[in-house]
Amino acid sequence: MIGRPEPAHSGWSSLTPDITPLLDIIFIVLVFLMLTANIPLQSLEVDLPKTDSEALSHIQDNESVTINLLAGSPAWALQGEKYEDWEQFKPVLLSQVGTLKDTELVLASDKEVTVDKMLKLLAFLQEYQIQATQILMEDGE
Secondary structure, eight states: OOOOOOOSOHHHHTTSOOOHHHHHHHHHHHHHHHHHHTOOOOOOOOOOOSSHHHHHHHHHHSOEEEEEEOSSSSOEEETTEEESSHHHHHHHHHHTHHHHHHSEEEEEEOTTSOHHHHHHHHHHHHHTTOOOOEEEOOOOO
16 A cells, blocks of 8 residues: 655644645635636616617607696696696596507606605506606706
């Protein structure tokens, strides 16, 4: 049988460290890194308009219904026709529910409109299962 030759200084071999546990840990970490490095990243591609005019032309090309939230009085508008308060505006929306479901809906709000008006309108749209396809916003500049 082939054996390891005994060194001349038998005390010298006891001073060399055993690196077997270190190699085991290195291989475990290496396998872990190799297995986790190949996880595919999931992404969602979104086509954003390159210019404001491109987005505006897309809205103008399609037949759409526009609901405006205005600051002050009158507070609401549907296709340019203005209404003073929600009690006047809600019956008009109820009469247009079928049209609102079938066409593209655009919500346009003044930046000084309070959030409760927008929430009231969104709650109405959700109650009647109407999808808002465009929400116009102003840049924060």
